[in-house]
Amino acid sequence: MRGTLIALGVFCWLATARLIVAAVNSSPGYWVLAIAAAYGGFALIQRSMRPEYRHVPPPQSTRDWDTYLAPKPAKPATPKPVSAQVRVDEVEPPVFPVTAAAAPLLATSPQFTPSTERQKGPVVRDDITAAVEAAPANVQAKLGSSGRDALKLLDEHLPQHERVHHIISAGVEPLRTVENCALVVTDLRLLFINPLPQVVAWDLTQIANVHASLGFQVTTRGGDKTHLGISGDGNHTFVSHLQVAMAIATLRATA
Template identity: 35%
Template sequence: MGINYTRPTPAQSASAFPSQPAVPAPPAQPGPWPGRTDIDAAVAACPPDVRQELAGPCAQALTLLRDHLPAAAEEVRHLCGGAVTWMDSPINSVFALTSRRLLFVAPAPQVLTFDLTTVESTQHTTKIFHRTADGSKYQLGISPTHGGHFERETSLAVAVAKLAHG
């Protein structure tokens, strides 16, 4: 049961003239991963600082997601760096919004998963992602620069899921 919503793809450009001055290398980013173009696209859609987090301290959690989330079952739509707690915890985990679930993957390994139709509310405040589902409330750390965007995309996906499935 997939949710049908889309996001714009990032504009990409490259110089066709080798005689132009050297351009600094883009920040490191994870991937590409054969067979996981959805994750590649979600990483590419993130701002540079979040791509650096995903390639660095979040790499273990992102690899766990990539290696064990069945590509045929659900598509990764958005990614964001996260933390197990919001108070003084390093960003080393991954929030993933898929075609049917909200996932939080920590390197412990630990995974929290929420079907989009069960999410009652989401909210982002500075470095905290608040989520309520099935009567339970969670507060997890989230990238301060990309958390607001990720929360808005999550809210949209939840609304679409509820309209489509329940």
């Protein structure tokens, strides 16, 4: 499937070149068709880069499972000497201490289990847990595996007064995305968390434009642009939430 998408994208680009030549030599109306063909080629190439179209080879194990799972011969029982044997009526029954009833186990997600000790779980803050659980299932899986270190960095060092509202898995490269990072919307900032560790932060009131076409791009009011990778699942919903947060932050700052 990935090869088919790439072939179609290359075909669109070849058609773009022919249409540009036709537009220069004959009619300017061919420019519209050339732009449409070029955009279609870019869209097909971007779609072919999605993780679901990549071939992931199965993990190779070096363990000889046939030998490992083969039944092992039972060892013959060695009888104890008569002097070491103990009569049943001579053994005192064990005494178990009386303790309080154990608390029932909570059915929580194995990836995002809140804990009072930071060493026992990647996420402690309830706002981060809620934001992760509100994300699509594919995003949750990536945040719980390759993005685990980014969540831990966010959880341990984000100030308590700054609350997390939305989160999505992200990467450094816009197209060939290894989603081991996280994009986070708080009530004050947009954060890009890289487990290097590296953090890039934008004040919500200083962001001029954001969009999720061919990756994720942030443009500040000063004209600076940053192009990152973002999950293809829920990316447009994340951008919509971010735009709402930008508007709210601007209203509060100008009150």
